[in-house]
Amino acid sequence: MTWRFSLEERCQRILQDMEGSLTARDRVGIQDFVLLDAYTSETAFMDNLRKRFNENLIYTYIGTLLVSVNPYKELGIYTKKQMDIYMGVNFFELPPHIFALADNVYRTMISETNNHFILISGESGAGKTEASKKVLQFYAVCCPSTRLLDNVRDRLLLSNPVLEAFGNAKTLKNDNSSRFGKYMDIQFDHQGAAVGGHILSYLLEKSRVVHQNHGERNFHIFYQLVEGGEDELLRWLGLERNCQKYRYLIQGECAKVSSINDKSDWKTVQKALTIIEFSEKDIEHLFAIIASVLHLGNVHFEASAHGYATLNSSAEVHWLSKLLGIPSNILQEGLTHRKIEAKAEEVLSPFTAEHAKYARDALAKAIYGRTFTWLVNKINESLVNKDSTRKTVIGLLDIYGFEVFDVNSFEQFCINFCNEKLQQLFIQLTLKSEQEEYEMEGIEWEPVPYFNNKIICDLVEEKHRGIISILDEECLRPGEATDFTFLEKLEEKMCGHPHFVTHKLADQKTRKTLERGDFRLLHYAGEVTYSVVGFIDKNNDLLYRNIKEVMRQSKNSIIQHCFHTIEPDGKKRPETVATQFKSSLAGLTEILMTKDPWYVRCLKPNHCKQPDRFDDVMVRHQVKYLGLMEHLRVRRAGFAYRRRYEIFLKRYKALCPDTWPHWKGTPAEGVQRLIKHLGYKPDEYKMGRTKIFIRHPRTLFATEDAFEICKHELATRIQAKYKGYRVKGEYQRQREAATKIETCWRGLQARRERERRAWAVKVIKKFIKGFMNRNQPVSMDNSDYLAFVRQSYLTRLKDNLPKSVLDKTIWLTPPPIMQEASVLLRKLHTRLLVRKYVRGISAQQKVQLQIKALTSDIFKGRKENYPQSVCQPFADTRISEQDINIKVLQLICPEGIKYSVPVIKYDRNGFRPRFRQLIFTQAAAYLVEEAKIKQRVNYSSLKGVSVSDLSDNFLILHVTCDDTKQKGDLVLQCSYLFEALTKICVVTKNHKLIKIVQGSVRFDIQPGKEGFVDFKSSSESMVYRAKNGHLMVESARTKSR
């Protein structure tokens, strides 16, 4: 196939198209900040963001990083149609979109078979969870699917509403705020189908179970159950359909929220639970726990006279006992007492009412927190992929954003620490590694100043010296540790740290902004003041040992599970919350470090959750702490894209005839050749030690587009080759088959030939043997031969039979055994011919033949020249009546002329020859000379007729002659001798008339005078008068037939 354009031309066209469409798309601001002229200007950055936001363009790129601004309204840009548009299309070809990023990650994963993660960050309500859901939905729709995979897909999708119900709550900032960090791995098989998943959850904000700020709610599930739960279920759980009845639900005084439909959400969760394969028992136990928490919240303590806590809520305890399956007295004791070790004994010490409330809340938090962990594990079980084949992974990290409240406590401290860690990861993965990579690759690098927040991370997490270590120390040390002693320790250890300030450590000006119980951290994203109140408690997260034991007795399988596995050794203190969180973050960092990062930075446009409102100050602040400007600077300073030479060459080598299909040199040389062919300009790229660096994304996209086009051509070529290969294979197969058939056929023929020859040998042998024994009596040895001989003779005979009766010469000489048969056959055949002949002859011929037969009777074998006469047909007469003289005719006609023939008459004396006519009438024979009847011979006086036995044609008519005057015998020579003689026999009806004599005939010249005619064979026919006076007739001997 030939291209209509050369590759360069095509690349050029694509580049033009690219740029053309880029400009067209960029009409509303710029869709990629990398293309921003004043890329260092925050104002320009903000302007672009605002401009686009005002046009509902919520997405903008910084290279491959996606900036998303929460529109707080439905934009209709997440439909299936949109997904189709973005599926498989080059990243920069369409306007920026979360689907474009998702698609790009997915395709990179497929083509490079490596793992990736998408870090979605931003402050609460910025749209992180929504973004992660969109990514998941995109994969659910766009990945290849089967019925089995659909199951996985459904579970992955439905894990969201379940986790949101249990882990999300309405806060001041977000009506659906995720109160836990979530990292979800989606596993793909080599064909790109989603085959499994795994979820990690981080630090659920348990305190929300027992306390909510004004305007906030508890976790959604409580409201969903109370509002949406079926009557029967509520009855069974001992609940009323009224949130106001439950203390844990009303502290924020906003149980009802207009943007949340608890009833329908309840249905969704119910359905999701069944699809994720929660058993009925599990579901029953799960809601028993949720209800128990509500009941627990309503458990009320009063102080006894001694100041000890007494339970004043027997109905609640009753329901708790029923739902948790724990005897109520045990439960009651657990809620009002704690076990303390006194020397070797354990004694129960009653709580004060205040203490009991604290223990109750701690229990509620513990139950809920542990049940949440169980829930995540249960979902993971249903997402697990048991197939051990290699999978690639896309991780989705939806984690709480940087938080700053009026009063910030332990939770904010943890959350912001988490954001510091993620920023550190970002720095490591992007900024720092970018710079390091350039250095490593020997590429000139203009240093991009960026703030490395490691110092803050260390401040929080450093072993023995970090805030967490100090907090833990305070929590664990014996004696009266309080939040304030903790603060003092901090001040003592952190004094002078540039990112740590307290009232005591601050300068005059700053001190004014701080309370005594506060400490302030100068986070990378901004300053946050934390109140130390509650730090120790929250970090300890203490649950008295005896209440744990009580829980272990529960008949509720989930509670059993949750309280059984943890802390087998009751005496050993569990890890503090902060340390647990620190290690889980370290674990997360480890997971993420092995994957390729992609970023989605979510921005919140205003505090009021309002659409079309862009609060400059607020957004600017987020742009700052999300490090967007730094990211952009790095992108612009450096190169948008880099790949190892091998990978780059492997992917694009098809674009250059020199590198396709195989490049023999080093990958770097190959890439050099390739990009020269593609016409990269010198300022568009740099060659590193192991990688190529491409400055602008558009250069790469042009290459990628060229590759896309080329791929189709290659596919066609490969297809054609493959088809050729298939056809060739088929042809070879057929040829082999033909050869095989031929071989078999030849073999068959050869075998037949061999059999034929063997048969022939046998036959020939038999034939020879038969031939040798042909004259023997019929036996086994010769019977076949003889049969053959017979058959062959008969066959030949059939083809060589005489065709006419007279054909006596043709008769095949028979073999000895056929002698007799031959004779018989010949006779038969002759008879047949005769019959045929006879049937074919006319009456006239018949008469003629009868006469001839008569002739034969008379002469056959007696007269030498008779045979010659046989073939000469007899005529009725030899002289027509016109040739007989009229006078003669008149005289003899009345007698009836029967036959006339010319003869030579020899004079009786002197034997002179005279021509005469011999005429037979009914009564006599006449010898006529012209008009004269020379002699009349009455038949009555005809004694006989003599002829010789030789070849002459003389006849002597012997006449009775009484009278001497009478003429004597007649000596005649007749050319039609046999005809004439036979005629005379017929006319006279005397067959005995003819006498055949040998040697000599005596005749009467006249009575008493005799003459002789002598006959003799000679070499020549002659008639003369011999010396002895006899007539000498010499006749040439005729060959007998």
Ligand SMILES: Nc1ncnc2c1ncn2[C@@H]1O[C@H](COP(=O)(O)OP(=O)(O)OP(=O)(O)O)[C@@H](O)[C@H]1O
């Ligand atoms: N792309 C979007 N289109 C329309 N509305 C959106 C979009 N993203 C977010 N929102 C709105 O913003 C709200 C908050 O979004 P979301 O829950 O994703 O925030 P978040 O970043 O996860 O916050 P948190 O940290 O509190 O969990 C959503 O409930 C939705 O109403």
Ligand SMILES: [Mg+2]
């Ligand atoms: Mg969220």
